[in-house]
Amino acid sequence: MNLLFKYTELILYKTYADLKAETERTYLGFLWWIFEPVMYMSVFYVFFGILLGHRTDDYVPFLLIGLTSWQWLKSCVSHGAETIKGATALMQQVHLPKVVFPIILVLTDTVKFLFILSLLLIFLWLYGYSIGIAYFALPLVLIVQMLFVLAFTFFLAAIIPFVPDLRFVVENILLALFFMSGVMISSDIVPEAYQGFYHLNPIVTIIESYRDILMHNVWPNSSALLIISVISLICIWLGAKLIARFEYIYPKIIV
Amino acid sequence: MKQEQPVLSLRNVGISYKRRIFSEPFWAIKDVSFDLYHGETLGIIGRNGVGKSTLLRMMAGIIKPDTGTFVNNGYSASLLCLQLGFIAHLSGRENAILSGMLMGLRKKEIKAKIDAILEFSELGDFFDEPIATYSSGMKARLGFSVAFQVDPDILLVDEVLGVGDERFRQKSTKVMQEKIRSNKTIVFVSHQAAIIEQLCNRVIWIEEGVSKAEGTPKEIFAEYNKL
Numbered sequence: 001m002n003l004l005f006k007y008t009e010l011i012l013y014k015t016y017a018d019l020k021a022e023t024e025r026t027y028l029g030f031l032w033w034i035f036e037p038v039m040y041m042s043v044f045y046v047f048f049g050i051l052l053g054h055r056t057d058d059y060v061p062f063l064l065i066g067l068t069s070w071q072w073l074k075s076c077v078s079h080g081a082e083t084i085k086g087a088t089a090l091m092q093q094v095h096l097p098k099v100v101f102p103i104i105l106v107l108t109d110t111v112k113f114l115f116i117l118s119l120l121l122i123f124l125w126l127y128g129y130s131i132g133i134a135y136f137a138l139p140l141v142l143i144v145q146m147l148f149v150l151a152f153t154f155f156l157a158a159i160i161p162f163v164p165d166l167r168f169v170v171e172n173i174l175l176a177l178f179f180m181s182g183v184m185i186s187s188d189i190v191p192e193a194y195q196g197f198y199h200l201n202p203i204v205t206i207i208e209s210y211r212d213i214l215m216h217n218v219w220p221n222s223s224a225l226l227i228i229s230v231i232s233l234i235c236i237w238l239g240a241k242l243i244a245r246f247e248y249i250y251p252k253i254i255v
Numbered sequence: 256m257k258q259e260q261p262v263l264s265l266r267n268v269g270i271s272y273k274r275r276i277f278s279e280p281f282w283a284i285k286d287v288s289f290d291l292y293h294g295e296t297l298g299i300i301g302r303n304g305v306g307k308s309t310l311l312r313m314m315a316g317i318i319k320p321d322t323g324t325f326v327n328n329g330y331s332a333s334l335l336c337l338q339l340g341f342i343a344h345l346s347g348r349e350n351a352i353l354s355g356m357l358m359g360l361r362k363k364e365i366k367a368k369i370d371a372i373l374e375f376s377e378l379g380d381f382f383d384e385p386i387a388t389y390s391s392g393m394k395a396r397l398g399f400s401v402a403f404q405v406d407p408d409i410l411l412v413d414e415v416l417g418v419g420d421e422r423f424r425q426k427s428t429k430v431m432q433e434k435i436r437s438n439k440t441i442v443f444v445s446h447q448a449a450i451i452e453q454l455c456n457r458v459i460w461i462e463e464g465v466s467k468a469e470g471t472p473k474e475i476f477a478e479y480n481k482l
Contacts, residue, residue, distance in 0.1 A: 094339065094359065252272050
């Protein structure tokens, strides 16, 4: 129990330290956590909203919701996959439970995501969407996505130190997932024959849940979200077990 | 002294590394046996690349032996790490807290020691500046001051005693020697015979991953220097 407090304290301080270090690296500091997503979103607004004329329908908000959720997942997974491998020098000097490294990264990226989420909400309100009763489900969907992200990240972080080559595979798996997760398309344009498979992808459900809440004021599919949470929790537990299994092996890997 | 229970005990320890999952293991340590007793300063000597650092890592609980047995009878052991986890864009104070926490201190423990760190490191107003602005000597001073505040039951030291410019080197060497002469249990690893001879009560000689001889510094160095 004491150890749990000790490591929680360490995780929080290291997250704070990493975030602060990032803001100190540039002139504008933490303002980049706002400007960068604004620039990113503007690109999509100009291309789809103005150039392709989707200004009146709801494609731009539809797309930005998908992209916001996706970027959070992608940054956590692609950075998080490298965390244990990247901590080799540190772990050769002190004993630390290796699971803290992916957790710190997910927390750091989540703090940055919260800025982007706030911007998205402001954009949606300016665009004409209002806050409905379904907003109460928003924290729940965020937690479900966080659990899913942690599970995914733990597994990759556990394996990458042994097979560094996987990094290239991960990039392309993420690209494939991007197209298969309904970031840009609505699920009803997927052919009938593939609908079942398509919805096996938890990210589809998560992104649709955000759209239900933020655009349609509809309560999301609770049972699907519950199933995703339970499976994610089991995978987090397994992933942590896997990392713990190699606790004393990681510092011995010669890079 | 030899009748009491040892704090650490190694029997026929072997430790191997692998470059790839399916490649042949490389045995850094093949067969090492010795005991470490409370309050002694044990020196481990051997040429570069005979696995001394690997041995320290095992004693610090970072890795486990692949063969043989290693028993720690419930004592905390850690390596003296300089500048552990330092982040260039953070201040000396923040780095001291982070580094101390990484070394296993609670936040309030390291905060209670921050004044001592500030004083020993002689950084003055620079303490709240980013360490990216420090000279390498200043960084070394901060690193030593933090590491020195961490007080495990067994201190494991790899080569370095003093760091920094000449004056700070003398000062840091002096406090380390005081710690060594006190009743602290210390394992000190070096390939420099002179330092070990000066500081240690007992010496283990490791040759090609095998503990070859054990005895007083005088006995061991009579043999070691012949080679």
